[in-house]
Amino acid sequence: MTDKVRIDTLGANSSNGNNQTYLARQAEFESNVRSYPRKLPLAIAKAQGVWITDVENNQYLDCLAGAGTLALGHNHPEVLQSIQSVIASGLPLHTLDLTTPLKDQFSEYLLSLLPGQGKDYCLQFTGPSGADAVEAALKLAKKYTGRSGMISFSGGYHGMTHGALAVTGNLGPKEAVDGMMPEVQFMPYPHEYRCPLGIGGEAGVKALSYYFENLINDVESGVRKPAAVILEALQGEGGANPAPVEWLQRIRKVTKEHGIVLILDEVQAGFCRTGKQFAYEHAGIEPDIIVMSKAVGGSLPLAVLGIRKDLDVWSPGHHTGTFRGNQLAMAAGLTTIKYLKEHNIADKVAAQGEWLKGKLADMQKRYPVMGHVRGLGLMIGIEIVKPHETPDHMGSYPADPELSALLQKKCFEAGLILERGGRNGTVLRLLPSLLITNAELEIFMDKFENALLAAGIKPV
């Protein structure tokens, strides 16, 4: 008989190694492409709720939560129970796209969260990553319209596969990758602190809305009418940057008038993260395609598109993928999305976001390196700046990516896991479990302030 895999020998009670030995072995085993361990150098032994424990028994407040995947935090008892009940039920763990009673329930419930309780939408289960769901959405928009172009926005993040990367703003991972999907036109995305038109305020948003509409209408814009516009209603990786409501509404209006498919990428912002079920709801708009992943699988891999039925021009099998039938993910996902709805977590998150932004605004007065606090619900960003340098004509200070990186490190040393995002990683981002309590957010505030002090930042 072969040895069973013994996870306990790798866990907290292990005498096998400390963080450094695990990290060194990881570096030996894995490609140079690994990223998080460079910023968060730990080996995780266990996790519960908003807390992570490493193999040396250090505890961290986890404000990354699997990049927003863990809507109910680590190892939520109801999520674990749902996984165990699938295992005990005799259901196959994986079914391609064959249906099961569990998948049937999951689909009905997920559809009920979409606009109009989903009566005009159908679902497409894609390969389990957000990027594959984005690929499917782009392809479907092309097939539906018979056009090939895409409009995307600066600061947008849609994944790392070729098509998804082509519509992603960040130039770093695009360098030296030739043969990107052609005909992608980037447009400027509004930014309260760093208006891309250099105008700022209401006038900046109005100009951006006008610019978008004009580009679509202008027969000499040089840009062929696209198949789709893809965007996040609140950019996550782009630095917790919410779109103004009137801008989103204008985009919906113009895309509808021109028969352009509007794809809302809710991979990160969906499922109550921003204080609404979906982030587009802040603008009261209805997308043509909704891209969902992360929280929809309740911490396990799953990705789904919500497609307006009249757009569903797929022929059978024209976008497949082996792993579209993960029953454990559907069980965990159904438990998660039901929990969020039944406990009205969206309202709790909305209120908490405002409370937290208020607290951070107070802290900002004492620590002007916190140049801009933004976001909605529990998707909050703090842009780190150089407050002693000359601000630009909109009153915004130069970004300080070095200090932001140092603060992430000091947070980690203070037992706080925070992600960075935005241009050059200058935005410290909060993306915790949606069940985090105000008391735990107070701990976040204390640890964050300790990190500022440890980085040599003195309060004013």
Ligand SMILES: Cc1ncc(COP(=O)(O)O)c(C=O)c1O
């Ligand atoms: C908005 C958004 N879209 C797409 C993706 C890609 O998802 P995945 O990493 O699962 O491919 C991400 C990942 O962070 C995301 O934040």
